[in-house]
Each structure stands twice: as C-alpha cells, then as structure tokens.
Amino acid sequence: MKIELMMFLIGGGALVAGVVVGMLLRQQISKSRHAAARRDAAQIVEDGRKEAEAIRKEAVLQAKDTVLQAKAEWEAELRELRREIQGQEKRLQQREENLDRKTTQLETRMEELEKRDRNLQQRQVQLQQGEQELEGRRAEQARLLEQISGMSREEAKQQLIRAMESEARHDAAKSIKQIEDEARESADKKAKEILALAIQRYAGDFVAEKTVSVVPLPADEMKGRIIGREGRNIRAIEAATGIDLIIDDTPEAVIISGFNPVRREVARLSLERLIQDGRIHPSRIEEVVKKAEEEVEQAIREAGEQATFDVGVHGIHPEIIKLLGRLRYRTSYGQNVLQHSIEVAFLCGIMASELGMNVKQAKRAGLLHDIGKAVDHEIEGSHAVIGADLARKYGESPKIVHALAAHHEDEKPETVLAILTQAADALSGARPGARREMLETYVKRLQDLERIGTSFPGCNSCYAIQAGREIRVMVSSDDVSDAQSLILAKDIAKKIESEMTYPGQIKVNVIRETRAVEYAR
Known part of the structure; x- marks a missing residue:
C-alpha cells in the first residue's frame, strides 16, 4: 500500500512537473512567435514605406514630364498662332494696299465721269436748242403745207391712213383669192381630202350609256x-x-x-x-x-x-x-x-x-x-x-x-x-345625233354664232343653220366689197375659233348682193 501510494505521489509529481515544463515551453514559444511577428511587421512597414517613396518619386517624375510636354505643346501652338497672326497681318496689309489703289482708281474715274457729265449737259443744251429750231422749222413747213393743200394735219393723216388701209386690204384680198384659186386647180390631193371630209352621211348604230x-x-x-x-x-x-x-x-x-x-x-x-x-x-x-x-x-x-x-x-x-x-x-x-x-x-x-x-x-x-x-x-x-x-x-x-x-x-x-x-x-x-347635248347649250351656241356674225361692221344680219354647222352672214354691198368679203369671212371664222367650243367644224358664208333697179316709163 505504501509502495502504491509512493508510486502515486511520484507519478503525480512527474505529472505536475510535466505540466509546468509545458507551460514554460509554451510561454517561450509564444514569446519567440511574438518577436518574429514584430520583426515581420516592422519589415512590412519598412517595405511599404520604401514602395510608397518609390511611387511618390515616380509620380513626381511623371508630373514633371506631363508639365514639360504640355509646356512644349503650348509653345508650339503659340508659335503656330503667331505665324497665323503674322500671315493675317500681311494679308490685311495687302488688302489695305489694294483698297488704296482701288480708291485712287475710283477717284480718277469719278473725275472722268464728272467731266463726261459736264460734256453731256453741254451737248444736251445744244440738242435742246437744235430741237427747238427744228420744231420751229417743222411747224413752219406744216403751216405752209396746210395753206397749199387746204387741209389740216389730222385730216391729211386720216386720209392717208384710209387710203393705205384700203389699198392694203384690196391687195391682200386679191392675193388670197389668187392663192385659193391656184390651190383648187392644182392640188389634187387637197381636193381628195375635201371630198373625204364630205363623207358625213355614214350613220351607224350606237349605244348611249349613262354614268x-x-x-x-x-x-x-x-x-x-x-x-x-x-x-x-x-x-x-x-x-x-x-x-x-x-x-x-x-x-x-x-x-x-x-x-x-x-x-x-x-x-x-x-x-x-x-x-x-x-x-x-x-x-x-x-x-x-x-x-x-x-x-x-x-x-x-x-x-x-x-x-x-x-x-x-x-x-x-x-x-x-x-x-x-x-x-x-x-x-x-x-x-x-x-x-x-x-x-x-x-x-x-x-x-x-x-x-x-x-x-x-x-x-x-x-x-x-x-x-x-x-x-x-x-x-x-x-x-x-x-x-x-x-x-x-x-x-x-x-x-x-x-x-x-x-x-x-x-x-x-x-x-x-x-x-x-x-x-x-x-x-x-x-354626226347629227351622235352626241347628246342639252337644249340650253345648243340654243346658246346658236345665239353666240349669230352674235359673232353681226359683230363686224357692214354685217346686216346673220343666220345659224344646219344645227349650228353653218352660218350665213348678209353684208351691205355699199360697205363691203367682194374682196373685203373674203377677209370678213376669215375674220369671223377666227373669232369663232377663239371664243367658242364646238364639235366638228362650222362653215362661214358671207353673202354680198348688188341689185340694180331701174324703171322703164
């Protein structure tokens, strides 16, 4: 029993000693680790400081490079701007010189124009004087002519115009008559076309539909x-x-x-x-x-x-x-x-x-x-x-x-x-009956034809016949001659063409009649 107790005590002491030794070792290891951690932390801080210093220096260098580069660019732009300003100054100077020359030329031209104006005014005065003299001579000649002819200026002018107009109309009527006669005699083709136009008797059936x-x-x-x-x-x-x-x-x-x-x-x-x-x-x-x-x-x-x-x-x-x-x-x-x-x-x-x-x-x-x-x-x-x-x-x-x-x-x-x-x-x-036409439109067309026919001087009466396809105009033989009747027919036809709308064609007949009446006693 004692031996066992002694063995227990020895074992317990060894255990306590082991625990104490373990605790001491653990404290020593902990201290070593703390020291190593402090050294590592100090090393990291030192490395960070060195790296920050290097970054700062590099940033300073980059900033200096940027400033230098911007300065160089600004100086280049400044030089370019100075060159442009110098060029503009040269151009402005050239423009001023050109304007001075043009001003001088304008002044010279103004002086020349003023001289010409004075000359023209002098000539105008001379022309007015000449016109006055000429007008006086014309008046004197007109007065002498009126005394010799026994007519005034207006009467002589009207008589001359009437004579020339009558002669011109007469000659024109003769020419028209001659040309138409020659065409009738020589143009076989024209005769066949006129004959073809007379084929108006054809009348086929047709169907009139509404809209x-x-x-x-x-x-x-x-x-x-x-x-x-x-x-x-x-x-x-x-x-x-x-x-x-x-x-x-x-x-x-x-x-x-x-x-x-x-x-x-x-x-x-x-x-x-x-x-x-x-x-x-x-x-x-x-x-x-x-x-x-x-x-x-x-x-x-x-x-x-x-x-x-x-x-x-x-x-x-x-x-x-x-x-x-x-x-x-x-x-x-x-x-x-x-x-x-x-x-x-x-x-x-x-x-x-x-x-x-x-x-x-x-x-x-x-x-x-x-x-x-x-x-x-x-x-x-x-x-x-x-x-x-x-x-x-x-x-x-x-x-x-x-x-x-x-x-x-x-x-x-x-x-x-x-x-x-x-x-x-x-x-x-x-063709009569081919196309429908309202009664009012038809009557109005006939009235317009008769109105146009009697609107010319010398026309006594006008009659629309053949459903408006022909008009007959009666003229006074005292006012319209045979030659003038040809011109009158053409004038009436032209007026109808310009003022009216109608299907087909309208024939214009101008009829002039001369009656000689005498009594045997």
Missing part, C-alpha cells in the same frame, strides 16, 4: 334587305364591287354610281341577280360578284373580238382586244366609245380608199384611236398619249402609234394616216 345605272326593285321592302342589318350587306356589295350604291326615296329603284364603267356593270349584274335570288348576305354577295366579274370579262373579250371582226382588222394583240371590249362600257358626251371607234374605222377606210392608201392600215388606226379611254381613269395623262403607249407596248407599227398620239394634236401630225384619223374622229363626233 349611273338604275336597278329596278320588285318592291320598296327590298331596300331594307339590300342594306342589311346595320348596313352589312350594302357595305359588302360596295367593298366587293368598288361602286357606290345610292338608296334614296326613289320608289322601287337603286342607283349605282361610279366612274369605272366596267365595275358599274359588274355591280348592276350582281345586284339584279341578288334581287332575283332573294338570298342577300355577305358570303352570297362575294360569290355572285365573282361570277358577274367572270361574265363581264367574257363579254368584254367577245365585244372586242366582234369589233375587230366587223371592221375586218386581224392580228391584234389579245390585251388590245380586251381594251377595245372595255370601251363598250365607256361613253363620251353620251356617245358609246366602242361604236364611235367602229365608225371612225369605217370612215378612215372609206377616205383611205378614195386617196389610194392602205385601207387595212387606216381601219386599224381608226379602230384603235381611242383605246386610251379604256384606262384613262386609272392612268394620268391624255387618252391619246396613253393609247399610243399601249399600242407601242403591244407591238403596233410606228405609223399606227403616231396616228393614235396625234389624233388630238398631242403630237404634230406628220403622216396622212394621222390626218385621216383626225378627220374621221371629227366626222363621227359631229
């Missing part, structure tokens, strides 16, 4: 069905056809209005079929309009082909045939344009035959002369120019193209074919 179409209704209740709920049916019809529908108080009728005659025909056919069918709703409207468009296109092709067959012209491009067919639904002054084109083709052929020209070519030009009217509401420009462009596009000959472009003077006529087309177009439009 609006009227569709009859079986009853007024149908108007409500056409309009539809909240207007959906009428909007569908207008959207599908591009034509306006006018539904007003007109009993049992609907008006279709539009500038495009083909669309107006499609709308008319569609509306008639919808009314007959009774089923009017948007889907049915689209179906019926589509079928109507196909039928109208077929009718257009057939009308164009029939026109070419009737005239006897073949080999025309299919697109031009379609344009001809569209003219079936186009009117001009109430005259159907397709029928008008057929008339012009026949007239061109007749006149070409009289003149010994190519009849087929003349008919072709006459038939195609108004094809521009088929699309003139879609393309800007004159229908003659549009038609010529279309004919050129689809392979027509240059002669045909020129005849189409020149038939309304959009181009100067350079061929006989172009002149024939013009003449035939005028004949067809001027």
